[in-house]
Amino acid sequence: MPAILIHIAFGYIIYRIISHFFPNFQKNIYLFLFLLGSLIPDTKYFVAWITYFIFGNENYYVLSSLFVTHQIFGSLLISLFLSATLFRKIFFRSFLILTIGFLGHFLLDISQYPLAHINHLLLLYPFSGEIFYINLGFFENIALFEILQYVILMIAIIFGILEICKNSLRVFISKIFAICKLKKKFDKK
Numbered sequence: 279m280p281a282i283l284i285h286i287a288f289g290y291i292i293y294r295i296i297s298h299f300f301p302n303f304q305k306n307i308y309l310f311l312f313l314l315g316s317l318i319p320d321t322k323y324f325v326a327w328i329t330y331f332i333f334g335n336e337n338y339y340v341l342s343s344l345f346v347t348h349q350i351f352g353s354l355l356i357s358l359f360l361s362a363t364l365f366r367k368i369f370f371r372s373f374l375i376l377t378i379g380f381l382g383h384f385l386l387d388i389s390q391y392p393l394a395h396i397n398h399l400l401l402l403y404p405f406s407g408e409i410f411y412i413n414l415g416f417f418e419n420i421a422l423f424e425i426l427q428y429v430i431l432m433i434a435i436i437f438g439i440l441e442i443c444k445n446s447l448r449v450f451i452s453k454i455f456a457i458c459k460l461k462k463k464f465d466k467k
């Protein structure tokens with residue numbers, strides 16, 4: 279399981295790429311859904327943390343019964359549930375985005391082989407015990423996956439900075455236009 283931060287960063291990158299090609303998706307709600315989707319498989323950890331804070335232990339019964347959230351079928355059910363309840367007004371879109379988000383999560387998880395926990399590679403469990411993995415290998419004793427994580431984080435930061443620059447440039451240009459308009463009005467008077 280890569281750090282939650284890396285999953286969020288990857289979800290953000292997917293959002294930026296998709297919303298670039300499909301401008302209809304350039305909305306904060308869709309950004310939120312991409313980020314949420316990228317965390318869905320780890321639902322069991324969030325529940326475990328909550329039980330830890332409430333009961334003072336990690337409550338392994340809860341944790342193991344939620345094991346199913348970290349498989350394609352379980353994540354699909356959670357996405358369906360969220361889209362049909364919280365996001366029912368945009369049901370199809372939210373279901374699609376959450377699904378893309380959690381598939382991105384699994385893609386990252388399986389490329390962590392052989393460092394990943396075996397439970398994170400059983401994507402079709404309980405229907406199949408097949409292990410899915412992408413072996414990125416090692417370079418001079420450093421797992422390439424570790425480097426990939428930094429690359430993902432850096433790309434997400436660059437995308438974020440570009441977005442901020444683009445927005446401030448837009449504001450700056452619209453201010454200049456407004457000033458020019460005002461000036462024209464004054465000149466007419």
Ligand SMILES: [Zn+2]
Binds near residue numbers: 279280320398
């Ligand atoms: Zn995971």
